[in-house]
Amino acid sequence: MTELKVLILDDNNLTARAIANVAEFIGLSAKITSDFQSFLEIISDWKPQYLIIDLIMPDMDGVEVLGELGRMQIDAQLIITSGAGQQLLHAAARSAGAHGLNVLGILPKPFNPKAFRDLINAESINTADTADNKFGQQLRAENEANTLTVNELEQAINAGELYLVYQPKVSCISGTLTGLEALARWQHAEKGFISPEKFIPLAEQNGLIDRLTLQVFEQALPFLNQLQAVDYAVSNQNRDLLLSVNISAASLKNLKLFKQIEALCDTHHIRPEQLILELTETAAMDDPVMSLDILTQLRLRGFRLSIDDFGTGFSSMLALVRMPFSEVKVDKTFVMTSADSRESRLVIKAIIELAHSLNMQVAAEGIEDNTALELLRKMGCDQAQGYYIGRPMLPEVFIEWSKNASEHIDLQRLKHLHSVGLRDCEPEYRYDRLTKLAMHLFNVDISLISLIDENRQWIKSSQGINQRQAERSIAFCNQTIALEDVFVISDTLVDKHYAQNIMVTSAPYVRFYAGYTIRTKSGEKLGVLCLKHSTPRAFTEKDKVLLKQLTEMAEEEINYNPLLDEDRLTGLLNREAFERRAPKLINICVSQQIGITMLYFDLINYKEIIHKHGISAGDDALVNFSQLLKETFTDSELVARLVDNEFVILTLCEPRDNNLDILAKAVKNYNVTVSPHLNIEYTVGTASSQLMTNVDLQSLYIYADTDLIQYKGD
Incomplete structure (x- = not known):
């Protein structure tokens, strides 16, 4: 078993000794020095996996130390410590990252032993997907870095050795599964696990990335179908989950690749609208004219586009405004430091407000605790992704995770529905005035406020129909609560899921439907405000905004005290x-x-x-x-x-x-x-x-x- 070592550079011997004691207590070997030269010598001779550096030193300040370590390309995990305040610590961490160093975290003084243990334990004691364990990557680097060849990668692609893991994306508000990201992995027969950080650049540099990307879609699209079938079996709801796949800058100009992806979509009966192609800012801006043309073509074909790692580059703003992106993905460095860094919170808030003003969704990755999730929820972020929600998982593990997550969310939803006491009771004027208003504004035959319990659609208020309840399985509103946006069926007779629905084929002969989910303050879905009409009709973006505004008014009444x-x-x-x-x-x-x-x-x-x-x-x-x-x-x-x-x-x-x-x-x-x-x-x-x-x-x-x-x- 490899010995884990930590080297501490600090001129305060008492603090350094305290850190060393904690390190030794959790099984690490520790050495202390207050001299930079001896620090470098110990690194060279002892090869520690962790470095803890105080920013304020008598002979050389910590920033200079970080610069020198960057020039030396030191790959140990770095913890920065100081009593100079959070803002300075975060600035130093960003500086270290800019120098190419692996920053594990910051450790403010006075020294908190638990904070140090948490940093080390989070890094070294791990989990389901070791591919995302930085320390594990560092230990494996000795076996893979210098010996990996293009021929080996090409053989692996030809033999189908690369496999996928999937990380869930959920709604920030409700926790409902909205999609997943497919991530390529490689387990070499002799060299063991090979990090994507090694084989993806190798594929890009040697013309193999398009074949690799196509293999990702060949594996991911059948799994998406499988997942949606399981999701329907659990929830009895048809909802289009979204699949995110990273697209290399090197692939962007290859329109043949995207036509092949489109053909795969046809083969597996998946609409391009269910695919999110994630591109980094660099990929979008290397050749902005060419990128604008190609990205516009992809959007016209139905693909969604996400700008990944947003906020890390100077041209991000230009890319966001110029390019036809549908989603912005906040870089995880901002998310992971949001609890302690006011600057990170301000950046996240600005990104969310800007993206929403441009009619784009916002996803955040790197969520590792409930504090970060709650913060993003309050800021209005749409989608969440990170270890706190779910690690990258093998397909069969993801299926089980999704079953448990769906059941848990619906149980929480039903618990809140039972607590509000709105079912099986007499009509109330404050709800009736809203359904009357909906009929007036939209000029429809029927408007409802309905609540979805275990087996029923209970109609709390209705205009144009006297029905008080229906089976949940046939209710249009049952589908609506599975979605995050307004659910519209412009013509039920041409919709494969509803053409034979009893409410379509017999009275009230519904040909048009639009609904939006009613939620509690904490985000649980209770029911739907919906519109029904006897003839098909269009429903514009302006109409959707209006329906959302009416639903907010219904939520105000739900929260009535x-x-x-x-x-x-x-x-x-x-x-x-x-x-x-x-x-x-x-x-x-x-x-x-x-x-x-x-x-x-x-x-x-x-x-x-x-x-x-x-x-x-x-x-x-x-x-x-x-x-x-x-x-x-x-x-x-x-x-x-x-x-x-x-x-x-x-x-x-x-x-x-x-x-x-x-x-x-x-x-x-x-x-x-x-x-x-x-x-x-x-x-x-x-x-x-x-x-x-x-x-x-x-x-x-x-x-x-x-x-x-x-x-x-x-």
Whole structure:
């Protein structure tokens, strides 16, 4: 067994000795020095696998040490330590990386023994896929580096010795499997495992990379079909998983290769849209004119394109803006340092915002703990990949992983669905107003808010249909919750999965469907807001955005908390709840050029009632007036009590005098039943968006306040 050795360069003997003690405790041999020359001599004679370097030294600072090690091409794993602060440590780590050194991590002072153990253990005590163990690679390098030949690689390709492992990609929000990346591996009969870092460059330099790439697709496409069949058996849902494959810069100009890949897709009944071709920034920008032409052609053929390791090169920004990429993959160096580095977090956030502004998805690799995953989720990252989620796995291992992951995610989803208590209960106005709004905005026959439990589609709110539940297996919404984006079937009769569905072949004869998943705050999928129509129709990107906005409003209601959102006295929305919902409704109406009206009420004799008859009488007046508002304005979108004696209604209906006349008559009838001293008197102001240039909540408030009409209860 190879002896593991660590060499420590530190002028603080106490700290150095503490690090050495921890190293020896976990089975490493350790040596200490405070002199750079002796440090170099020990490296030469002793050949340690780990180097720990203090940045602040009396005779030569750590940055100079790193530069010298880079020039010497030292391949040991490097840990940088200092008490100078995180920012400086990360800057030094980046400098070491730029010099070609293998940086294992940073170790801030005061020295934390656990942090050191974690760094070493993460590197040396490993796991399923030893190909991604840097220390394992370094130990194997002695056997493979200098003796690997082109002939051996060519023979391996001809004999089909190269095999694939697969690493999962999941949704940052829900954890659902969305795709996988295929990675080539080689187990040499005599030399053992050979790192891709060795054989991929050899293939590129000797004209073998296209054959190697084609072999990757020949193995990966049948596995994708196998995986999707297993996925359907587990989830009873048809979802198109995405397969990512790295494409070399040397292959980019070979259009024949991509035609061969396209032919393989036809053979295995896989659409090019399910393939993500990952290219590094360098590959895209070596010849930008040629790259632009070829990448555009690939997108036109349906392939998705990902720019890999984004953020590591000077031309990344130009590549992102100029080239037709569909995905940006954040470089793992930013992800792996995101917990400790403010700079890394800022870079990630900027990349996500830029990519989304260009209508691209964002994937992050190098996720090694839940802290990084939570951070990316909060930043709005779309896809996640890394050891915390799943290591690269052999096909049979990946199949088992996917089964367990799917079952676990659905159990978590069902647990949350059960906890919200929305199934098997009476209809609620706050959901009905959304399905009515959906019908109005999209002009469809049917709109639903449905929840998907173990075996059923439970319809929480519906317009255009009286059905309350359906079998999960036949529900369109069952497919929708398996996806991350809007699910659209423009014409059900030409869709192989739904042409024979009972809801298509019999009433309600659905020919068009669009749906988007409703989630909890923590990302679990509960159900779907969907649209159905009796004739085929197109669904534009603008329509998808609108459906997502409506779904956000439904999620607001799912997360409804009576203790936080309701006015305790009247049961109406309180001011905070109204002002969270109103801007979303206003934005939708403005974007769709739909008129919206605010009615602002003030119970003007409220204080007089309290003064003469007490607080209880005043409360009765507020409760009764709020009830009259609800009964009169039944089709209004939002009804709220703002504060004390002020009420507001937001509605898509045009302001109609007869509504106000009906309310005035209802108030008059109420006043007959109470003492004259308890009569309700109120003012109302109206504001219509159609009479305004700039429409927002504040403007509606102001316009309504300047248009007050007094209604007395006599």
